Amino acid sequence: MIFDYSDKTNALIERLRAFMGQHIYPNEARYEDEVNSGDRWKVLPVIEELKPLAREAGLWNLFLNISAHDTDEWKGPGLTNLEYAPLAEEMGRAGWSSEVFNCSAPDTGNMEVLRTYGTEAQKAQWLRPLMAGEIRSAFLMTEPAVASSDATNIETSIRREGDEYVINGRKWWSSGVGDPRCKIAIVMGKTDPGAARHEQQSQVLVPLDAPGITKVRALKVFGYDDAPHGHYEVILDNVRVPVTNVVLREGAGFEIAQGRLGPGRIHHCMRSIGAAERALEKMCKRLKSRVAFGKPISEQGVWHERIADARIAIEQARLLTLKAAYLMDTVGNKAAKREIAMIKVVAPNMSCMIHDMAIQAHGGGGVCQDYGLASGYAGQRTLRLADGPDEVHRVAIAKDELRRYN
Template identity: 80%
Template sequence: MQFDYSARTKEMIERVRAFMDEHIYPNEERYAQEVMTGERWKVIEVIEELKPLARAAGLWNMFVPPVHAGAPAIHEFHFDGTPLTNMEYAPLAEEMGKVGWASEVFNCSAPDTGNMEVLARYGTQAQQDRWLAPLSAGEIRSAFLMTEPAVASSDATNIETSITRDGDHYVINGRKWWSSGVGDPRCKVNIVMGKTDPGAPKHLQQSQILVPMDTPGMTKVRPLHVFGYDDAPHGHFEVVMENVRVPVENIILGEGRGFEIAQGRLGPGRIHHCMRSIGASERALEKMCKRLKSRVAFGRPISDQGVWHERIANARIEIEQARLLCLKAAYMMDTVGNKEAKTIIAMIKVVAPNVSTKIIDMAIQAHGGGGVCQDYGLASGYAGQRTLRLADGPDEVHRQAIAKDELRRYN
């Protein structure tokens, strides 16, 4: 792999940085004020104002990879935007990750990106027309309902939500949680994973189906907090589905294909999170260094004290290591495909959020009492990054997959 970005990638990095400098960083305070004012679950106006600017600048849907020979797309869908390889997109996602809400401005935020990839790769023409088109235009948002409170959902075969055929409809019953994005009033559709045939082989029991948010029987029970943060207006909700009926044509790809779709979806989703985590680490290190240089304790700048030299050096080393591992994963996804890259994706999924939480924790320490309050964005940033050690599979599951792959070498 090449260790230098291509001329095209460098140009895209500069364009994203320029947009961030002009439109994102100057609006961080306004965003925070809008979030804290009035109704919690609402549309944030500053994001809606910035979306057309990003689209006009050609910085839209950048997560979409060019279709390669192994892609299982059924129907081609033309995305408005610039298709980028994972290698090209990685440094751009890192830049966006420096501000938690920035990726939505570019229509590159989860869970919409993963849902759009599912619909683009596996959706029917009708499903794409109804849901993918408005998602790709940033007009609506979506959610992915997989995790359940009653079972260990890190093993997707445990999922208990039932999807039962009844004539021309499927009837869905179950309880989900950590349903990211359900709180947003623009969330119009959910991709729900459940079981259509509990008697089939365990990886063929699951299916995925499209469920409009306004379908009778869909109930938002409560938002779930992370260390006290409700993550409004996006949110992570507990959702109950009671006799929810949707047409049979809402099934994605077919019965028994849910696990296959999930594996195809989670690979890109995992690495996108990791790319943004590296950006969050960079921003935390920047804040830490500026804080240390601006404060004096015991007669000299805190930045002169040796303990901080060690922490700063370790932070820089770990960021560089994480970035290189992330780029290797992106390179493999582009060259040999997501399935062959699954082990390296598992590695970066363990590394990136562990590095980001560690560096943000250092930055919190450097800010003293300010670090744990709302003034510097470090406490909320820590909450978000710590969650990523569980989202899309906990560290333990990824480490187990890595170990099994290593042991196979010696069979």
């Protein structure tokens, strides 16, 4: 396996780094000010101002890789997973920057679902404005009443009545619902509880202005509400949508979820590596700028060990992620499922560790809002649960290993 970046990738990395340096990093303080001024659930001017610049720079929808759908209106830049990996890493250095390039979750996964499984009518109504960055979307899968790490537990009812589905259930960690531009949700629930275990679930498109939808509350992670994006608890009470809103077909919900989560997991891991790099950078600058007990903190031996451990951990995680990306490109997502599971465990844990080190290096400043490390840690810690908890991935890895000895 050769992980050298192609000339095309290197050119995009250079262009993306230039954009980050000119437009993203200088606007980090403005972004925080806009989030914390007035209503927290609003459209941020800084994001909307930067989107056209990203499009002009050719840095738009970079996640849309090569697929069977790359010859029509829904074509993206056509990057492979291996080519996209370093670009997602760069975006991960500033958590909010992905939206500027229309490469943020859950929109990325929802666009892939619509592009791969959606009808032409569904694409025209929802994929087109999503690809243009005109609206945002949500994915409603997890539920508070069941262990949603096993997707077959999901209890939300999707019952057919004539030409409509009637949806009832309670969802939470519904990413993106807080954004006023969020217009459509993909909802997973059960259409046939009597079918085979993995054929009971379906996914349907539900406009968020449909009668019967109640946004109960924004959920916080260690006190952070992730405004204006947000993760909400949502009640669906006799919500009605046309049967034409089903994605692919009835009973395909689990199949779609598996197809959606593979690329989503690797995107998360790529961004985690970028977040870890930024945390290490902040840590090293802080250690060199502070003096304790008569010498710079960077000269204290304990920090040499931590810096070395951080660099080693980042490089290991990056190589494993690149291997997973390479395998996804060459043998497919299903054949690469072991590597995808491994990086989903490795990358967030690595990033949590480095954020924790950086917080320690900043002292009291590390746990407050001034350096972005406390919120960064909260985000990375969440990823140990999102798209499947560590334990589920470890079980899958172990079972795969044990099968070798049958």
